[in-house]
Amino acid sequence: MPRTCQLLLGAVEFLSKPLSEDKLRNIWQHVVHKAFNAGVSAQSESLKPVKESVVSILQLQTNNEQHESRASIELEKVSRFGDNDREHYPAPSTPQLKQAERLLDDGDCQEQTNCSTEKESGEHDGESKFIETTCENLNAESTPRQTKSEITLVHKEEDFTDASKYESVVFRHPQNLKVLKNSDSNTTSANKVGVRNHKCEIKANRKKMKVDWTPELHKKFVKAVEQLGIDHAIPSRILDLMKVEGLTRHNVASHLQKYRMHKRHILPKQEDRKWLNQRDPMQRSYCLQRPIMPSPPYYPNHTLPIAPLYSMWGQSRNQTASMQVWGHSGYPLWQPTESWHWKSFPGMHSDTWGCPVLPPPQPPNFSFSHNIHVLSNANAADYMFGMPSSFDHYPAEEVVDKVVKEVISKPWLPLPIGLKPPSTDSVLAEISRQGSSTIPPSSNGSIPS
């Protein structure tokens, strides 16, 4: 959803969602500008604090240049004035603020006690080292001397004045803001946790950084697990096999826990029921064809499955989103968004893994998967390109379900992205065979909703 800024005279500017720093800054420039230039009479109450804050900031700056940090904290206050305005004008993102935050960040780590009580000191040391390494990378990446001003700080939590939240602060290059979650095919990125494609995202303090289990990283994990065998896959060994710098046993254990839980189908139950309760006969038969209790996490004779037994759990909300993998295998081991109800079962091979076991499609050429694939493409792509906010643009589950039903029951609906000529022919043939009088308009990507 675009953020709209309504100006006084009724003009509205639509800002597309990953709000760029520049735009944000621009807005705030307007605010500040207005705070100073508007006549006192015309000056709204909400602008007064802005002016006051800016004035105090300027004073501070001239008085003592070293105290940029405080000045910027003042700026932070500015962002919090006026209840209404906060909604429409997010916190300012000014160079001063950034620098101040960096200063704050460089300040002492209040969690030192935490750090010292860290049990696995070995691991912790490793992490400290890792973070420093990452910092070096950061500096190496940036052209000299430009680093300070180009690094952008992003809060995951609102209140950065709370020392306990420092850990959630990450730095990013501005140009990477939109691709924070981006995981591309660059395999080298998997070798360092938290550093993807050398687009640095580092934690500010020495505390543990959250590991982002990118597809690459997860692939490594899965590979290690499979290599070890189901009953030798313990955190420490997995860790060894993965050989990922900075990764701790805890990280692996945590991931492993989740991995196992998903393999055991703890998550899917409720949604499985949902599908089984479908009244649509076609869907029911479809459900019956697929494995309902897949993936017993145990393999006699240590026979490892050729393909992993699960899809990466990912976005279980967007059930349709995983179909992207069907037909091609760009990400054979890692499905960006899981559709658990199409998990495979032991013995299934990689090319079929993850695919529903479908009855021969009743009208040939119309497979459920085909349509789902298209339906879900955008979501899957969004996940891959790290734009979770775009989920807003996608239909709710009920809508998806409805659409799915439609697709199943009305195979003649136009395919959103069109069919290649041979398919088109068979589609037309099928339509005429069924005696359908309504031939849909040529497909153009529109999805019935």
Added chain:
DNA sequence: TACGTAATAT
């Protein structure tokens, strides 16, 4: 001590 699990925190 490492591990697994569940609950809880961030």
Added chain:
DNA sequence: AATATTACGT
């Protein structure tokens, strides 16, 4: 929502 952390039992 995804990870981390913690508590507790083995």
